[in-house]
Amino acid sequence: MSTRSDRTYDPAAIEREWQATWDREGTNSFTLDELRTARRPFYNLMMFPYPSAEGLHVGNIYAFTGADVHGRFQRMRGHDVFEPIGFDAFGIHSENFALKAGVHPMDLIPGNVANFTRQLRRMGGMFDWDHTVDTTAPDYYRWTQWLFLQFFKHGLAEQKEAPVNWCPSDMTVLANEQVVVGACERCGTPVEQRFIRQWFLRITEYAGRLLDNLSAIDWSDTTRKAQRAWIRRSRGAEILFPVMEEADKEADGGNPAAIPVFTTRPDTIFGATYMVLAPEHPLVDAVTSDTARDEVDAYRARTRAMDLVARQKIEKHKTGVFTGGYCINPATRRPIPVWIADYVLMGYGTGAIMAVPGHDERDFDFANAYGLPIVRVVADEGEDAGTPLAIAYEYPQGTLVNSGRYDGLSPEEAHHAIVDHLGAEGLAESQVTYRLHDWCISRQRYWGPPIPIIHCEDCGPVAVPDEDLPVVLPRVEDFRPDESGVSPLARVRDWYEVPCPSCGRDATRETDVSDTFLDSAWYFLRYPCTDFDDRPFDAEITRRWLPVDTYIGGNEHAVLHLLYARFVAMALHDMGRVDFEEPFTQFRAHGLIIRGGAKMSKSKGNVIIPDPIIERYGADTFRLYLMFLGPFMAGGDYQDKGIAGPHGFLHRLWESVVPRNGELADGPPDPELETQLHRTIQRVTDQVAALRYNTAIAAMMEYLNAVRAGGRTPVRAEVEPLVRLVAPFAPHIAEELWRRLGNRGSIFDGANWPEFDAAKAAERQVRVAVQVNGKVRGTVSAPKGADREAVVAAARAEPNVARHLAGMAVRKVIHVPDRLLNFVVAREVVRTK
RNA sequence: GCCGGGGUGGUGAAAUCGGUAUACACAGGGGACUUAAAAUCCCCCGGGAGCAGUCCCAUGCGGGUUCGAGUCCCGCCCCCGGCACCA
Numbered sequence: 001m002s003t004r005s006d007r008t009y010d011p012a013a014i015e016r017e018w019q020a021t022w023d024r025e026g027t028n029s030f031t032l033d034e035l036r037t038a039r040r041p042f043y044n045l046m047m048f049p050y051p052s053a054e055g056l057h058v059g060n061i062y063a064f065t066g067a068d069v070h071g072r073f074q075r076m077r078g079h080d081v082f083e084p085i086g087f088d089a090f091g092i093h094s095e096n097f098a099l100k101a102g103v104h105p106m107d108l109i110p111g112n113v114a115n116f117t118r119q120l121r122r123m124g125g126m127f128d129w130d131h132t133v134d135t136t137a138p139d140y141y142r143w144t145q146w147l148f149l150q151f152f153k154h155g156l157a158e159q160k161e162a163p164v165n166w167c168p169s170d171m172t173v174l175a176n177e178q179v180v181v182g183a184c185e186r187c188g189t190p191v192e193q194r195f196i197r198q199w200f201l202r203i204t205e206y207a208g209r210l211l212d213n214l215s216a217i218d219w220s221d222t223t224r225k226a227q228r229a230w231i232r233r234s235r236g237a238e239i240l241f242p243v244m245e246e247a248d249k250e251a252d253g254g255n256p257a258a259i260p261v262f263t264t265r266p267d268t269i270f271g272a273t274y275m276v277l278a279p280e281h282p283l284v285d286a287v288t289s290d291t292a293r294d295e296v297d298a299y300r301a302r303t304r305a306m307d308l309v310a311r312q313k314i315e316k317h318k319t320g321v322f323t324g325g326y327c328i329n330p331a332t333r334r335p336i337p338v339w340i341a342d343y344v345l346m347g348y349g350t351g352a353i354m355a356v357p358g359h360d361e362r363d364f365d366f367a368n369a370y371g372l373p374i375v376r377v378v379a380d381e382g383e384d385a386g387t388p389l390a391i392a393y394e395y396p397q398g399t400l401v402n403s404g405r406y407d408g409l410s411p412e413e414a415h416h417a418i419v420d421h422l423g424a425e426g427l428a429e430s431q432v433t434y435r436l437h438d439w440c441i442s443r444q445r446y447w448g449p450p451i452p453i454i455h456c457e458d459c460g461p462v463a464v465p466d467e468d469l470p471v472v473l474p475r476v477e478d479f480r481p482d483e484s485g486v487s488p489l490a491r492v493r494d495w496y497e498v499p500c501p502s503c504g505r506d507a508t509r510e511t512d513v514s515d516t517f518l519d520s521a522w523y524f525l526r527y528p529c530t531d532f533d534d535r536p537f538d539a540e541i542t543r544r545w546l547p548v549d550t551y552i553g554g555n556e557h558a559v560l561h562l563l564y565a566r567f568v569a570m571a572l573h574d575m576g577r578v579d580f581e582e583p584f585t586q587f588r589a590h591g592l593i594i595r596g597g598a599k600m601s602k603s604k605g606n607v608i609i610p611d612p613i614i615e616r617y618g619a620d621t622f623r624l625y626l627m628f629l630g631p632f633m634a635g636g637d638y639q640d641k642g643i644a645g646p647h648g649f650l651h652r653l654w655e656s657v658v659p660r661n662g663e664l665a666d667g668p669p670d671p672e673l674e675t676q677l678h679r680t681i682q683r684v685t686d687q688v689a690a691l692r693y694n695t696a697i698a699a700m701m702e703y704l705n706a707v708r709a710g711g712r713t714p715v716r717a718e719v720e721p722l723v724r725l726v727a728p729f730a731p732h733i734a735e736e737l738w739r740r741l742g743n744r745g746s747i748f749d750g751a752n753w754p755e756f757d758a759a760k761a762a763e764r765q766v767r768v769a770v771q772v773n774g775k776v777r778g779t780v781s782a783p784k785g786a787d788r789e790a791v792v793a794a795a796r797a798e799p800n801v802a803r804h805l806a807g808m809a810v811r812k813v814i815h816v817p818d819r820l821l822n823f824v825v826a827r828e829v830v831r832t833k
Numbered sequence: 834g835c836c837g838g839g840g841u842g843g844u845g846a847a848a849u850c851g852g853u854a855u856a857c858a859c860a861g862g863g864g865a866c867u868u869a870a871a872a873u874c875c876c877c878c879g880g881g882a883g884c885a886g887u888c889c890c891a892u893g894c895g896g897g898u899u900c901g902a903g904u905c906c907c908g909c910c911c912c913c914g915g916c917a918c919c920a
Contacts, residue, residue, distance in 0.1 A: 008872095181917075222837060222915085229836070229916060236920085263920060276920090318918080348919045355920085362918055435919055558915085592914090628858075630846065634838080637845055645858040651872070660873090695847070698857035705857090711874050769853035774901040776853050800887080814900055820852045824900045 011618025042079035044071035047553030078751035086133035091516030095447035142470035143536035226558035236264035262349030267414035272354035289324025446479035448513030456500035591635025620730035678761035
């Protein structure tokens, strides 16, 4: 006996009930045994959140809902879908918040995680709560440390002194990927260059493979392009320019024999009229003459003081200083002056260039500013050796001139010939250079996994033995970073003073912690294996579930997390630990939710807080609305009132299955509705598969409108398939209606996605547009597949068409079957007798 | 500057192997039901002309190809995102 209230759509009540049921029945979780035996495994991954104190924001929910819809869809099509979630809770972000709030991160994070968990459950995600990870849990970061040691043991982690990016506000070094236009990606402070000994993972070893594999993986194009641009390969040559001896030069340390430069245009070497070193170049001192020394030192000091933003942005015109030294152009055998200038970067190539002002815009500007000679060595069509250069001619097309025996060759031929000939003398070598740098993972901060290394005076850096992992991050009340360039852990003497694991003598722990991005570079391997505490990931389960089938996340990680994760997987593959190189078979970048045309931000005051909306409308409505805003991969503009549409739709759906008066009737579906139903199934299936959720929802709305048109009462066969179609978007109401339709168990158990029947989707009659000279003048109804003659006859009978054809000669008739008919006409030539 | 993505009603957006532009939804207006509200249902809703049938114009701007262009080509303008002296 159903009561009145029992027949009213009450989202809060049914969502609470079904979430409890899912937990109780284990609907969304796998046992270890199930993970081992799943027959059609599908790993549906989304980027795990950083659990902020503010709670889940709309952007998180948008991304997770879109990924969850995909997971539920795959499940309804018969896959065993593993959909885990976790928390990326280490890192500067959390730590800075803790500093500001005056709370220890160890006290702060658990509350945030609990709040996120509550919100994630409330939005109705199909998460496996038995397989979550928290990167700050010792039983997780134990394996992050283990992972680092694998790199260390395979020679892929090394400590080296190199120019690194120092953020003076966060007081730590940053990876290149975390520096945006010379500023810290998090706080926007211009970064400084420092030379400190740091731990690097040698991602550059993998640059070529990371680049080449991109063309073979099913990823969003924008993401692949961003990675290509970031890694960027340049093919060219390294060429040695011997330094000219100076009689009066002191021999302190001896003169360098030659300075290597990297160039992509060895063919232009006859036009190299001077050389430029980066101000930080280690050979600057050696080439500088005594007379130039003061000026050179002053310039270097000035450059050092400049942050990278100033160096890259403000100094638009080029500056530099002559060192007083010369080296020999190995092609012309003539001396050329050596300059230093800040437009040459120590971080790329060799930090030294051969300047070819005739054929490089930057060198051209510099040569003009300092009166250095400009020589043409490539002539385009219609030019010759003497044609003056108004601007640098940079194209690799034309013919070599002023280049001795190479005159007349094409730049490409000359490129190879010159490298070959100089190579024979040991002065040149073909070389491929990448823009990608090694990944600096040291952080001089507190809130991260300690790097598991012990420094011993005798043994050098020694790995912490596996059985001593994890190196537990000690609770330190004063965890503020400082200017010193070392971590706050360096203030905790009784923690870092340990015996050397190798020789037993007094030694010290590494006090830096590792980059948060190392935590997240392997978390997807951990999820299915959290049942194991004696290994980071289990070989058998990993073989069954990985690589990840679909990964959905934000494109802001295109060159951060997504690059690091690929690198880690590739390295683990080479170590024989996993049998795939690429961890994510398919990656889709979702769009951004904006509001009022602008990104949501606290400063703009346009942030949407999801909790009250879910409370008022229910998670199903909110999910449906977010997915309806626009194409998932493009994002959408959040409009407060728009939620009324999806809300009404779910109400009408409910009302159709649970009529206010009486029961849902059985009986045959209306034939026209049946046709529309199958067309809808087809559209929704295609569009959901393509992540085009907005149009899928529109198709469902259209169908329900038709079912209810004019207040008609639908029968079961008309609405039951719609309940299945809507289930990925609005799982709670779908479960409830599924139950009320008389089914047992979850709609997500069993392959309940409706079957599309092409025969039933076929329309018998079609509307054909009739044009005269390309303008629509009417439509006619015709049987599907009607031939041209039949349609022409029907069209001519249409009064408005006939009117436009009157007095006209038909030159041509274009017929697009079942779509369109176009009469091409011209005014009839009137013949008079 | 370079590389992506995009400019369509009052608004979010549909339609891209060239084939009835504005689906779906919001906002707005009118109506039915109701004591009332909610919910539900019906109608109108790009601009202009006309009583109407209907006609003209409109997808950032200017050209072009085509029987036919939001869609393709050429030249611009604007917005969003990324990269930025990479030798």
